Amino acid sequence: MTKKLHVAIVGGGIGGLAAAHALMHRGISVAVYEQAKALGEVGAGVFIYPNSLRQMERTGLGPTLAAVGAKVGTGSEYYRMDGSVVGKILTTDSQGWNGMYGMHRADLLKALADTVPADVVHTGHRCTGFSQDDDGAYLTFENGNTAKADVVIAADGINSVLQKHVVLPSAPEYSGYRAYRGLISADLLPGWKKDSHQVWMGDGKHFMVFPVRGSQLLNYVGFVPTDHQTVESWSAIGDRDELAASFAGWDPRITELLSKVESCFWWGLYDRKPIDKWVNGRLTLLGDAAHPMLPHLGQGANQAIEDGTALAVLLEHVEQSSDINAILNQYEALRRPRTSMVQAEARQNGRRYDSQYKDLAQRDKEIANSAAFRKSLYDYDIEKEALQVVQSSKVAA
Numbered sequence: 001m002t003k004k005l006h007v008a009i010v011g012g013g014i015g016g017l018a019a020a021h022a023l024m025h026r027g028i029s030v031a032v033y034e035q036a037k038a039l040g041e042v043g044a045g046v047f048i049y050p051n052s053l054r055q056m057e058r059t060g061l062g063p064t065l066a067a068v069g070a071k072v073g074t075g076s077e078y079y080r081m082d083g084s085v086v087g088k089i090l091t092t093d094s095q096g097w098n099g100m101y102g103m104h105r106a107d108l109l110k111a112l113a114d115t116v117p118a119d120v121v122h123t124g125h126r127c128t129g130f131s132q133d134d135d136g137a138y139l140t141f142e143n144g145n146t147a148k149a150d151v152v153i154a155a156d157g158i159n160s161v162l163q164k165h166v167v168l169p170s171a172p173e174y175s176g177y178r179a180y181r182g183l184i185s186a187d188l189l190p191g192w193k194k195d196s197h198q199v200w201m202g203d204g205k206h207f208m209v210f211p212v213r214g215s216q217l218l219n220y221v222g223f224v225p226t227d228h229q230t231v232e233s234w235s236a237i238g239d240r241d242e243l244a245a246s247f248a249g250w251d252p253r254i255t256e257l258l259s260k261v262e263s264c265f266w267w268g269l270y271d272r273k274p275i276d277k278w279v280n281g282r283l284t285l286l287g288d289a290a291h292p293m294l295p296h297l298g299q300g301a302n303q304a305i306e307d308g309t310a311l312a313v314l315l316e317h318v319e320q321s322s323d324i325n326a327i328l329n330q331y332e333a334l335r336r337p338r339t340s341m342v343q344a345e346a347r348q349n350g351r352r353y354d355s356q357y358k359d360l361a362q363r364d365k366e367i368a369n370s371a372a373f374r375k376s377l378y379d380y381d382i383e384k385e386a387l388q389v390v391q392s393s394k395v396a397a
Contacts (some may be wrong), residue, residue: 015155027316047301086364127142153285205224
């Protein structure tokens, strides 16, 4: 293009800021519009796996993430509800990967935000409208402001305002589960394996713990079935006594941890079946706006980071305005099969974790065999795949 490509990102969460970071790294002009008055994330943990970590390391974030994360090691295990071991969890140390971190969501968001100049992020901008023509894409905001860009990326979550401009809107699907979550100081549990991801499975529920913030804190999550739909807000106050009662009689390690919990949060677990379309002209979807998934593979943030990397690689090679829609369609064709697969496997993994099997031996066999799947998941290199798309397009031209 004769002028520098300009991309507007609606949504200043992890997916939106990761996309902004990746795009700016490749010399693309970016503006981020966030509805909240300030960037921020709640006190919850998130896993950063090798498939997204290697992308951020390539753009210079490796030392920062290593400093604020907690590396997860080979002591990671699956257990039955009584604490007996089912098997090992595939981790970085066992494979020689670049890293696998438990992270506080706020730490990850800050690491990304610190790479984005302050004048790039516009808070207090709730998007209310979208239109486009041959000259560009146009956004309107509740505060009366407007914006123009060559490309718009909707990174505005599972209840995306912009998704309706791409596909017919549909309500998120409730999984029938709520998740209680919180953080606890590792000092309160001196005998705990502080560098490990641990998952207890059984009785229609499961419980997991992993370290964050340099292993100073432990992030715990209890997944409990409920007949009542629970809000999907990350900040809804949970009932600590109800959480403890849900796991009464489980492994003493869990009951001891829960005895030290003073407060917790809960959120309802929602996803969607894969949608048919991600792109409309100059507009495309990213992260939960495109492919919300249950948390049972820990891949929600990781897949959003992959999305942003793919867009950055492909959009770097826009030569003229008329190329934009074709390149966004390449992004969709590259990403949709992978995220659809991860969405489906996240649902299935939840069934394993919640012991929804008549024969638990079959469940345990699938857990053991899942190491091969996870290896392929983590070995995937989205930058390499996107560059192959670029090269194929050049050959075809």
